[in-house]
Amino acid sequence: MTQVFTNWAGVESCTPSEYLRPHTTEEVQAAVTAAGKAGRAVRAVGAGHSFTSTAMTDGTLLSLENMNRxxxxxxxxxxxxxxxxxxxxxxxxxxxxxxxxxxxxxxxxxxxxxxxxxxxxxxxxxxxxxxxxxxxxxxxxxxxxxxxxxxxxxxxxxxxxxxxxxxxxxxxxxxxxxxxxSFVLHGVDRPSTMAEVLDGMDRLAAGNDHFEFYLFPHSDRVQTRVNNRTERPAKPRTRVAEWLNDIVLLNRAFGLTQGVAKRFPSRIPAVNRFVARAWGTSERFDVSYRIFASPRLVRFVEMEYAIPRPHAREAITAVHALASSGRFDVSFPIEVRFVAPDDALLSPAWGRETCYIAVHIYRGMEWEPYFRAVEEIMDSFDGRPHWGKRHFQTAATLAPRYEGFERFLAVRDRFDPGRRFANPYLEAVLGP
Ligand SMILES: Cc1cc2nc3c(=O)[nH]c(=O)nc-3n(C[C@H](O)[C@H](O)[C@H](O)COP(=O)(O)OP(=O)(O)OC[C@H]3O[C@@H](n4cnc5c(N)ncnc54)[C@H](O)[C@@H]3O)c2cc1C
CATH class of the missing domain: 3.30.465.10 (Uridine Diphospho-n-acetylenolpyruvylglucosamine Reductase; domain 3)
Known part of the structure; x- marks a missing residue:
């Protein structure tokens, strides 16, 4: 029976010739060997939460959901x-x-x-x-x-x-x-302004274990989030409070505003200002993973770029101006995060203090022209795209941005000389 696999965002799908759920490494080996004999490509898929076609194949698709111990x-x-x-x-x-x-x-x-x-x-x-x-x-x-x-x-x-x-x-x-x-985090969300956050950005990033913020197109208001380790005990929210905040406010109410934005694009500036004002101050003490992650029920498409930290202010200002220009229908906030230099060859944060800037478009609305315009800004700052999020780069444009690109290709040649794991996405970003 043919089975169509579609990603979370609903913007990529494939019809693999077989979709297997192995239980052991030996079963994975058997699947790869059999695919090799049949001349089929093999890809693994996780939760399908990449916005790109990185996991897609018309060959053998492996879900390791049964290998979860x-x-x-x-x-x-x-x-x-x-x-x-x-x-x-x-x-x-x-x-x-x-x-x-x-x-x-x-x-x-x-x-x-x-x-x-x-x-x-x-x-x-x-x-x-x-x-x-x-x-x-x-x-x-x-x-x-x-x-x-x-x-x-x-x-x-x-x-x-x-x-x-x-x-x-x-x-x-x-x-x-x-x-x-295990550790407990003290999390504080509070509103601020663009000027205040951009002026204090380096201090806030250095002075907190985890600092991020959201900017709203067509608004000067910014929502900041800081999470710091604390010795205080966790004080989890009640189930009702959790449901009200995570499901009703962050998803259902936000989803309603997105529905309005999609139906009446001319109202997007007002919708954004409303959402920006509605997001107030809150404080929590809880175990780390409950503070970091929350459910996402409102579907969207996303692009995210890693740029050198020294360019953060200029790049954020340019993206906010673009999103507020009226050229595109942008009803989602822009998200800014900070990451330390990395040594994995294809990590977008390889070798540099990194600022990540992410842009989103509500599902079903046009995203490509906006993302292309954002990418132009990111190109001017030597940006490297998140591999799981939309971008339009190719091996030719990516190679100069990664000192270890050729080294990675050499390792690929040894691990997969016959390109058993190739798909169109990898051909685009790594080459044949
Ligand atoms: C709502 C939402 C929120 C997100 N939040 C963040 C965030 O905060 N930070 C961030 O950086 N990203 C975020 N992402 C992006 C997401 O984390 C990445 O795209 C991630 O790769 C998705 O993981 P997955 O398990 O769904 O993998 P998939 O998307 O299914 O696969 C990703 C890649 O990994 C490969 N792969 C999967 N399993 C294996 C395996 N066993 N062996 C070899 N290769 C394998 C696939 O072939 C594919 O190339 C978010 C995405 C969504 C939709």
Whole structure:
């Protein structure tokens, strides 16, 4: 039976010739070997939360949702071995039982650990790298079906390639992660103004464990979010308070405003000013993963760029002016985050203090002209796109932005000389 696979945003889909859900590394090996004999490509998919076609194939699609176990936990070193299909949500809960936690997270937790790390998924924190930085070693089924364990000890270059590997080196079947002891965060959301935030941005990024902010097109208002580690005990919200805030306010009410924006685009400036004013001050004390992630029920399409921190002010100002220019229908806020320099070869934060700027368009509205215009701004700041979010770059435009690009391609040639894991997305961004 043919099965269509569609991503979360609903903007990419594929009809794989087979869609398998292996339970073991041996079953993954068998699938890769069989696909090789039949001349089919193979891709793995996590939660389908990439906005690009990075996971798509008309060959064999593997979901590792049945490979979702925690295999081993060493609480003294924090080293934990997991199967690659475990979701961040399940991982967080299993780790909490052992007093461990990921030191940072993005704003949702539904991704698989392999899917999230292969595209360089990140949270915010000027002193913290993206999620893949916690990987000590990876088990990968490479193009000929053999199993390789990649770590800094086995080969530092392969390890730097494999941590953010775009699924180009093989199917990741397990990972050893180095984790932090569980911690509680003090989270404060509060409104501010553009001038205040842009003037204080470097201080706020340096002075808080996690700092991010949202700018509203057509408005001077900015919503800031700071999360800092605290010794105070967690005080989780009641279920009702959680539902009211996360579902009713952040999703249902926000979704209603987006519906109005889509139906009456001329009202978008007023809608944005209304949403900006409605987002007030709040304070929480809770375990890290409950503060970092929340449900996202309103669907959208997203582009996100990593630029050098020194250009942050100029780039943010330019994107805000573009989104407010009236040339495009932009009803979503612009999100700004900060990440430490990274050493994974294809990490968008490779080798530089990074500011991430993300733009969104409500599902069903036209996104391409706006994203192309934003990309032009990002190009002028040597921006590197998030691999899981929309962009229009090619291997030719990306290679000069990554010092390790050729090194990555050389590792790909060794792991997958026959291009078993190729798809049109990888051909575009890495070449044949
Ligand atoms: C609502 C929403 C919120 C988001 N928030 C953030 C955020 O805060 N920060 C951020 O950086 N990103 C964010 N993202 C982007 C998201 O984290 C990435 O696109 C991530 O890669 C999605 O993970 P996934 O498990 O869905 O993987 P998929 O999208 O299914 O796959 C991603 C890539 O990984 C490959 N892959 C998957 N599993 C394996 C495997 N076992 N072996 C080898 N390759 C594999 C796929 O082939 C594909 O190339 C968000 C996306 C959405 C939709």
């Amino acid at each position: 925690v295999l081993d936990v060493d609480t003294s070193s924090g080293l934990t071995r997991v199967e690659a299909g475990i979701t961040l949500h399940d991982l967080n809960h299993r780790l909490a039982e052992h007093g461990l936690a990921l030191e940072n997270l993005g704003d949702v937790d539904v991704q698989s650990i392999a899917g999230a790390t292969q595209t360089g998924t990140h949270g915010t924190g000027a002193g913290l790298r993206n999620l893949s930085a916690s990987i000590e070693s990876l088990e990968i089924v490479s193009g000929d079906g053999s199993v390789v364990e990649v770590s800094a000890e086995s080969d530092p270059n392969d390890w730097r390639a494999a941590r953010v590997g775009l699924g180009a080196l093989g199917i990741v079947t397990a990972a050893t992660l180095r984790l932090a002891p």
